[in-house]
Amino acid sequence: MGTAWCLVMTGAMTRRNIGVKFFALPLILNSPFLWAQSIDQILITRLKNRLSDEAIVRGRFEQSKQIKGFKQPLLSKGNFVTARQKGVIWQTRAPIESLLVLTKNRMSSRQADGRLVHQIDSNREPMAKLIIELMFAMLSPDLDTLSQRFKFEGSVLEEVWNLVLTPKDASLMALIPRIESQGNNYVRFVQWRDSMGDITQIRMFGQQASPSLSHEEEAYFG
């Protein structure tokens, strides 16, 4: 078995912070922790009440990505479909046509003509499982999965809510240290900063419930 060296290499793919330390989750049973826990629960319940729970939602997005080494942020726009429990289809129209299909277990990216470019299955690699789960949870949004992996902070007001999510797990912390999100009855804005120092901002608007998925879309999820 040589050593346990190699097993951290996928960590290396996604982690860059030198200062990352591994610590087990402290089992503190005194009040601040319980207090924070109940805040989490309250927030989540409120959010759930606030967010519409339609099965199929279509909308448009504008994404701005500030990539390290690039002078200007990368802008892209397109539309998306979220089908609760099934998946997310993220269709970018500009600057280049591309399609990203996310289900609970798979992430595939396709070109404009539908040709498959890249596909990752979550059972092939445990790290991929993490990323796919995360993306699916963020974009659907799947609050239950997110609450397992992240600590919730923020507030739910009359009209709007805002959230800051911080990961519970050390390896997730290395992947995405922080997610911020805002919205009203739909998620309107998500921002995060990742391990390479890239900052992504996504604005989602024009969401509407949709009665059904098209055949093509069903095929992608299938």
Add this chain to the structure above:
Amino acid sequence: MVEKNSNSSSSLVGHSVWRACAIFWLLIVLGGAVHQWHFWQHPILSTDVMALLPKDESSAAVSIATERMSSQASRKVVVAIGAKEWEDVERALVAWRSVFTDDSGLAEHPIAQAEKIEQSIAFYAPYRDRLLTSDQRDLLKISTPSDWVSSALMTLIQPGPTRRVTTWSSDPLGLWPQWWATRAGDIRARLRNGEAYVTHDGLDWAVLVYESDRSAMSFDGEPHLRLLLARATAASLAVVPDVRLLQAGIPLHAEAAAVQAHGEVNTIGWGSLAAVMALLWLAFRAFRPILLTALSLLVGIAMATSATVLVFGQIHIVTLIFGSSLIGVAEDYGIHYFSARQATPDRTPMALIKILLPGLLLALLTSVLGYWVLGFAPFPGLRQMATFSAVGLGATFITAVLWFPWLDGLHAPVLTPLAYRVSKSLKRWPRLSSSIGGWTFVVFLVMFAVLGLIQLSSNDDLRQLQVGRSALIAQQREMSSLLELPSPTQYYVIKGHDAEEVLQREEALKVKLDRIVSDGSLQGYRALSDWIPSKAQQESDALLTAKVETVVIDGVAKSLGEVLKRDSFSSLSLTLPQWLANEVSRPARNLWLGDVGGDEVASVLMLRGELRSEYLSKLSAVTKDLDGVIWIDSTAKYSNLLATYRVAIGEWLVLGHILIFIALSWRFKGRAWRAWLPTFFSTILTFASLGWLGYPIQLFHILAFVLLLGVGIDYGIFLLEHPDDGGAWLAVILGSLSTVLSFGLLGLSQVPPLRAFGVTVLIGLSWVLLLTPLLRLSHRSELRV
């Protein structure tokens, strides 16, 4: 007939020579005793199963590879703890670890730290442009640049966390994360919260690797490891009741084998001794025969141990187990002496010894010859057993012959009722003759033989010789599938004049292996050139990536209106010494064998996953057009070796029978067949018996037949030397009973070769005991069958 013989002066000379020899022997024995005393203070007792198998002399590279592979694995213990939820696994881990202290004998290998990961990325970064997987290489060659530009753009705009490890301009196509993922694909485990983590069978598992500290874990017959792991298991189960635990590793097997072996030495050794003492007591009811025979046995075993240690530097526990069965054979000399003494109490011990000497000597020579043939096969284990047994028998013989005349008193043991009855029974014992009853008996035996021989089969597979505890083996198998460990017995050795040649040959081999992987016959492999490609490969890959990546960077920059430039990389290729010197080479360092003599260097390519036997021929055929690539299949190699020697020693067996017949004819002239035929026919009947019982024949059965020849012929010799002699008959009965008991105990051993020995000799000697008196010489005419 008492010998009132000869010329007192010559007998006086004889006496003084004898006395001198006895004193000389005493000095040797004292020296041996001192050596033994020292030895047992710090015994060098080997329990390594691998040490019994022959080294491959054919190629230095191969033998270095084999040694390296086995020594690496030989100290690692791997533990896997699994549960449905990761939190449960972590709690169980805490409980598990609480049991271990600094001097437990098992040291845990720490998981790699974050700083080291930084270092490995920093180490490889200047050479990133020349690290490609074969899939990436193919794609780069055939795709057009415009495809790549759009693919790069797509990756850039995709939402989600980035998978890059460096800045975009040093890896615009994201090739490097995939390269790392492929390298990581060698090992199933990933990092999770500082633990090595695998998912399997719907459970989350944490994997711990320990290294056993040999000095604290000297295999002294106490199951230290097993007890330690049992305590840790109990601790984990107390915290998480339905946690699953797997343990695997060679130290576990070795310790279990050592515990078993220590037990067996005691059972077989003391058991045989007790049996011999009991028989002697029943026959003679006197202490002197028991004491003197025990003395001769003690001297024999002690001298045998010393001789083996002097010749081999250590003694293997299996040799000791086998040697303890020697007790049943070596007591022949003591028993013969005392039965003769009991039968003819008015002969002096000295005169008695002189009468018995020819017979005893012939018996010794045939037995030693039988054991000596064991040493012909190049198995170090067998050679040790042969040395031990030959020296042991010789020493017992010399002790009996030289010392008994002086140590035995004037009074012979009294004829006990049992001894009387047994010796008288000789007269009444039937002899074979040409009557209807006789021929019926012969026909029956022949039919038994023929029908049994038809059912005989052979099986030379090495795996049936492994001492396996099924629970341990099952866990080992499950652990292998959990971690997709590479096979330690089937691999390739790649030789060359320098590192570059070795790496290039490896790459040629990988091209062929990739085809086998893609058609599903092989799961994967681990090669040195995966981590450090050959210089030629690095240079061509650098050119390829430079060509494609500059186009991609320009294309993306143009679409986005940015100004981007490709990072620069090292102008020199990564060399093997550089790579070996850095910490990053740790996971694959063991694949490099280095200098293997003959001006050559070599590396090893390991195969992952389960290797089905039907695919092995495909894997070995791959080496056909490749220079310097050798396919190693240890299991097949040893199995072939066992088969070859089974046949070769089978031929020796036949030759041995013939030679012994000639030797007997020289001594007994026309009556030699009476001693020889029973053993010869018993050999055939024993083969038939093994066929009836369904045992497949392997090398160790054949070796046992050689032993049978050496030992079984003794009884025929004694009956021919002393026809109609009740004392000799008593000796034969007692001797054969004790030998049968010893080898019967050996047949209970858990070590398959020893079990084969025991069962074969047990059955064989029983036949010999049946047939020898039937064909004995007699000067009287009495009851005929």
